[in-house]
Amino acid sequence: MDSITSRNxxxxxxxxxxxxxxxxxxxxxxxxxxxxxxxxxxAARIQFEAKAxxxxxxxxxxxxxRNVYKKLLKEERERREDEQKAAVEIQxxxxxxxxxxxxxxxxxxxxxxxxxxxxxFKEVQMENALERHKxxxxxxxxIYHPKQTGPTKEELxxxxxxxxxxxxxxxxxxxxxxxxxxxxxxxxxxxxxxxDYKNMLxxxxxxxxxxxxxxxxxxxxxxxxxxxxxxxxxxFDKKSFGNELELIELEAFFRESDLYPSxxxxxxxxxxxxxxxxxxxxxxxxxxxxxxxxxYVPKATGLPMTRQSTWLNPIIDGVEARKLIGSEFVxxxxxxxxxxxxxxSKRERRERENQEKERKLExxxxxxxxxxxxxxxxxxxx
Numbered sequence: 001m002d003s004i005t006s007r008n009x010x011x012x013x014x015x016x017x018x019x020x021x022x023x024x025x026x027x028x029x030x031x032x033x034x035x036x037x038x039x040x041x042x043a044a045r046i047q048f049e050a051k052a053x054x055x056x057x058x059x060x061x062x063x064x065x066r067n068v069y070k071k072l073l074k075e076e077r078e079r080r081e082d083e084q085k086a087a088v089e090i091q092x093x094x095x096x097x098x099x100x101x102x103x104x105x106x107x108x109x110x111x112x113x114x115x116x117x118x119x120x121f122k123e124v125q126m127e128n129a130l131e132r133h134k135x136x137x138x139x140x141x142x143i144y145h146p147k148q149t150g151p152t153k154e155e156l157x158x159x160x161x162x163x164x165x166x167x168x169x170x171x172x173x174x175x176x177x178x179x180x181x182x183x184x185x186x187x188x189x190x191x192x193x194x195x196d197y198k199n200m201l202x203x204x205x206x207x208x209x210x211x212x213x214x215x216x217x218x219x220x221x222x223x224x225x226x227x228x229x230x231x232x233x234x235x236f237d238k239k240s241f242g243n244e245l246e247l248i249e250l251e252a253f254f255r256e257s258d259l260y261p262s263x264x265x266x267x268x269x270x271x272x273x274x275x276x277x278x279x280x281x282x283x284x285x286x287x288x289x290x291x292x293x294x295x296y297v298p299k300a301t302g303l304p305m306t307r308q309s310t311w312l313n314p315i316i317d318g319v320e321a322r323k324l325i326g327s328e329f330v331x332x333x334x335x336x337x338x339x340x341x342x343x344x345s346k347r348e349r350r351e352r353e354n355q356e357k358e359r360k361l362e363x364x365x366x367x368x369x370x371x372x373x374x375x376x377x378x379x380x381x382x
Contacts, residue, residue: 074331175219176190176219179219179222179223179226182223182226182230183226185230186226186229186230186233193226197215197217197222197225198215198217200225200289200290200298201215201300201301202215203290203293204293204294204297204301204303205302205303207272208297208301208303208306210303214302216300218300221298221299224298224299225298225300229289231257232257232288232289232292233285235253235256235257236253236285236288236289238256239252239253239256240282240285241282242282243284243285244281244283244284245282245283245284245285246282246283247282250266250288251266253288254292257292258323259295259296260313260320260322260323261296261307261313262310262313265295265307269290269291269294269295270291272294273287273290273291273294274287295307305318
């Protein structure tokens with residue numbers, strides 16, 4: 001008991017319970033929570049399965065996306081179509097082979113009974129034909145045949161021709177009435193529009209080197225001319241100012257008219273229409289129309305394709321490639337291949353120029369070497 005009381009008393013003689021907590025220090029908190037190992041293993045397994053499921057989904061979606069992308073490619077699509085056609089053709093040939101083979105295997109010779117039946121049937125047919133012929137001869141001698149009445153074949157043919165003639169005339173008159181109404185919508189008369197149309201054809205032929213121009217008139221070509229002229233005139237009225245189109249607005253006029261000529265074609269058309277004069281004013285409506293029909297020659301002139309396809313302005317089957325931009329018929333060009341082709345061509349041309357310079361330099365050096373030797377020989381002779 002004395003030992004316990006002595007322990008509770010410090011060296012200074014002050015009891016331990018009376019000492020300050022600052023001198024003693026706070027006790028350290030200890031928490032021990034031991035988890036169940038089975039629960040931890042189960043949680044780890046669930047987490048691993050979830051991660052594996054995500055990886056499986058990711059790999060499968062990538063596989064599906066790659067297959068869909070391959071099917072969208074042009075080469076892959078064409079290859080699959082060719083394989084499908086080849087498979088169908090092989091199946092068709094093989095089924096036909098099996099069918100012919102089966103028929104050959106099932107085919108048997110004719111029996112004597114069948115041959116005898118066919119011979120008897122043919123004799124019966126001949127006897128019936130002879131009886132019918134005898135009856136017809138007897139009836140033709142005794143029965144009265146009345147005279148045929150009604151129109152003959154020639155009269156029916158003439159009537160059909162008359163009907164076709166009237167119907168075609170009716171259709172043509174309707175078309176001419178439609179053209180006359182179009183001419184009135186253009187603010188002119190039908191006869192004046194026909195004269196303008198023929199003058200346009202004659203000018204196009206003369207400007208493209210035709211000595212004897214011809215101006216045939218067809219309803220279809222004249223109708224197309226009226227539609228094109230109406231479209232170009234509406235664009236001109238929108239872009240012009242004071243019935244004149246500024247030269248800087250000429251390219252915008254062609255672009256809004258869905259036409260894409262090159263700069264050289266526009267300059268050539270302007271030079272031909274204006275007779276080489278330098279105009280300091282805007283272009284009039286007739287001049288712009290003549291330029292358009294000079295570049296885009298109408299089919300009624302009978303002239304072949306006058307435009308040339310260039311690198312910057314390609315023409316495919318008579319259609320400008322710029323009109324096809326953004327459609328399904330145009331694919332992106334491989335610029336790497338084009339750039340490599342241009343770079344290789346420039347490198348080859350530079351190498352040829354360097355070789356040519358080296359060759360000329362060697363020839364000049366050879367000439368200079370020969371000249372002193374010839375001078376020395378002349379001195380020795382003297």
